[in-house]
Amino acid sequence: MRMAELSAESGVPVATVKYYLREGLLPPGERTSPNQARYSAAHVQRLRLIKALTEVGGLTLASVGVVLTAIDGDATPHRTMGFVQDELAGPVPKVSAEAAAWATGLLEDLLRRTGWKLHDPGQPAFANLVAALATAKELGHGKLTERLEEYAELAMRVAELDLAVVTGLTSVDKIIEAGLVTTVLGDRIFAGLRHLAQEEVSRKVLGGG
Amino acid sequence: MRMAELSAESGVPVATVKYYLREGLLPPGERTSPNQARYSAAHVQRLRLIKALTEVGGLTLASVGVVLTAIDGDATPHRTMGFVQDELAGPVPKVSAEAAAWATGLLEDLLRRTGWKLHDPGQPAFANLVAALATAKELGHGKLTERLEEYAELAMRVAELDLAVVTGLTSVDKIIEAGLVTTVLGDRIFAGLRHLAQEEVSRKVLGGG
Numbered sequence: 001m002r003m004a005e006l007s008a009e010s011g012v013p014v015a016t017v018k019y020y021l022r023e024g025l026l027p028p029g030e031r032t033s034p035n036q037a038r039y040s041a042a043h044v045q046r047l048r049l050i051k052a053l054t055e056v057g058g059l060t061l062a063s064v065g066v067v068l069t070a071i072d073g074d075a076t077p078h079r080t081m082g083f084v085q086d087e088l089a090g091p092v093p094k095v096s097a098e099a100a101a102w103a104t105g106l107l108e109d110l111l112r113r114t115g116w117k118l119h120d121p122g123q124p125a126f127a128n129l130v131a132a133l134a135t136a137k138e139l140g141h142g143k144l145t146e147r148l149e150e151y152a153e154l155a156m157r158v159a160e161l162d163l164a165v166v167t168g169l170t171s172v173d174k175i176i177e178a179g180l181v182t183t184v185l186g187d188r189i190f191a192g193l194r195h196l197a198q199e200e201v202s203r204k205v206l207g208g209g
Numbered sequence: 210m211r212m213a214e215l216s217a218e219s220g221v222p223v224a225t226v227k228y229y230l231r232e233g234l235l236p237p238g239e240r241t242s243p244n245q246a247r248y249s250a251a252h253v254q255r256l257r258l259i260k261a262l263t264e265v266g267g268l269t270l271a272s273v274g275v276v277l278t279a280i281d282g283d284a285t286p287h288r289t290m291g292f293v294q295d296e297l298a299g300p301v302p303k304v305s306a307e308a309a310a311w312a313t314g315l316l317e318d319l320l321r322r323t324g325w326k327l328h329d330p331g332q333p334a335f336a337n338l339v340a341a342l343a344t345a346k347e348l349g350h351g352k353l354t355e356r357l358e359e360y361a362e363l364a365m366r367v368a369e370l371d372l373a374v375v376t377g378l379t380s381v382d383k384i385i386e387a388g389l390v391t392t393v394l395g396d397r398i399f400a401g402l403r404h405l406a407q408e409e410v411s412r413k414v415l416g417g418g
Contacts, residue, residue: 011305045349052344055302058267078411085404093264096220116409125408129401132394135261140254141390143374144398152402154367159406161359163414165352181350183407185341187400189353192338193361194399195294197368198392199334200325202287205372 003029006039010047017047025050025065049177057184063087071176081179082119088183089124092131099134106133106145110152162186212238215248219256226256234259234274258386266393272296280385290388291328297392298333301340308343315342315354319361371395 006029007014020026026046029037046068053059053067070083095103107130111118118126136144165186166178215238216223229235235255238246255277262268262276279292304312316339320327327335345353374395375387 011303048344048348052348056341056344058299078408081411082408085408089404090267094220111405114409116405117412118405119408119412125401125404129398129405132265132397132401135257135265136390136394136398139257139261139390139394141374141387141394143377143387144391144395147370147373148398148402150370151367151399152406154363154370155399155402156406156409158360158363158403159410161356161363162403162407163410164356165350167414178350178352179407179411181345181348182353183404185345185348185350186353187403188341189338189345189357190360190364190403191396191400192334192341193357193364194367194371194396195298195334195392196320196325196327196338197361197365198371198388199287199291199294199328200323200365201368201372202290202388203326203328205376 001039002036003039006043006047009044010051012047012051020047020050023061023065025061025068049181052181053184056188057088059088059184063090067180071173071180077172077175077179079119080176081183082123084176084180085183086124089128092124092127093135095131095134095138099138100130102137103130103133103145106148110148113149114152114156158190210248211245212248215252215256218253219260221256221260229256229259232270232274234270234277258390261390262393265397266297268297268393272299276389280382280389286381286384286388288328289385290392291332293389294392295333298337301333301336302344304340304343304347308347309339311346312339312342312354315357319357322358323361323365367399 001009003014003017007017010017012020017026021028026043029039029043031037050064050068053064054061059067066087067084070080070087073080075083107126110116120126133145133148136142162182165182166175169175169178210218212223212226216226219226221229226235230237235252238248238252240246259273259277262273263270268276275296276293279289279296282289284292316335319325329335342354342357345351371391374391375384378384378387
């Protein structure tokens with residue numbers, strides 16, 4: 001297909017498509033003349049993915065670039081997803097050394113009890129979790145952390161459901177893309193469902209109106 | 210306490226504290242002389258809350274202002290939390306009308322089966338959920354949405370745990386603040402646990418290394 005059709009199919013404006021081509025986020029089309037190129041269904045899918053990552057996932061274009069380079073690489077799905085999750089984790093908020101040490105101890109204890117293994121205990125996903133727990137503690141809402149093991153148990157059940165989404169896919173590329181979509185959209189979808197459920201619980205218990 | 214102590218206690222630089230005072234995010238201290246004011250533990254807590262909302266929650270200062278105005282108001286906790294969640298939901302991503310209609314039908318069906326009631330079906334939390342589901346569909350990852358009822362069931366169990374965090378609190382202010390913290394930090398904490406769990410599941414099933 002031509003550029004105009006690519007834009008219409010993906011819902012991404014022509015100027016933006018050209019920008020992504022220049023930035024290397026979208027691979028070039030097959031050149032058919034000095035001024036024209038032909039694009040494929042893979043280009044449409046790539047544009048939809050970029051749109052999902054930026055608009056729904058809230059990623060910056062710089063992060064999208066890092067993530068796309070990782071999924072285009074030839075690492076194993078497991079390693080690629082580890083890398084992608086590190087990038088998605090974003091910058092780690094600053095907390096006091098005391099609160100961070102407390103939260104790290106809490107998480108190490110959780111990992112011991114659950115038997116979960118981390119590819120790298122210094123990974124941003126872990127550091128972000130430490131920062132969020134430390135912040136809850138500093139704010140005097142330590143109760144949130146007292147139920148950590150129960151939250152972790154439910155998180156494992158969600159992760160098992162997530163896995164069901166990628167099972168049955170045969171190509172490694174598709175598995176990695178599905179993993180990425182499950183992580184980025186899945187977090188948004190679950191947070192949305194949790195908010196609706198919180199409203200339902202709040203209506204019943206705190207009294208609606 | 211004086212400004213210097215307020216800054217040290219909260220971990221927020223003096224210049225930033227002054228900016229928050231000017232912007233009305235922090236209520237003024239009790240004036241003790243034309244150039245000095247005294248601040249209380251409530252000021253420290255408010256600064257920690259602003260820090261948590263911006264650094265961990267990723268909220269803009271404009272959103273923080275809207276949220277703080279809501280929690281300082283005199284609406285019921287249930288209504289205040291509804292309002293706060295709408296603000297937290299952020300801008301709704303654009304999706305095609307066709308995909309949006311499909312996702313809306315899916316969610317309406319879910320609400321019928323679960324019996325959950327919404328304070329406003331046009332609320333941003335609902336619209337965001339529609340957009341995320343529609344995006345998954347457009348990307349060809351509809352499997353994520355096939356398990357929606359199971360995700361919703363787990364989300365309800367998480368929301369019930371969240372409620373346990375606010376139960377036992379007696380002041381309305383504390384309930385609202387805990388609700389806010391549970392929502393903002395709770396989403397980050399649960400997403401973090403889910404990512405660790407995904408890594409564990411991926412290591413076991415897809416093969417680690």
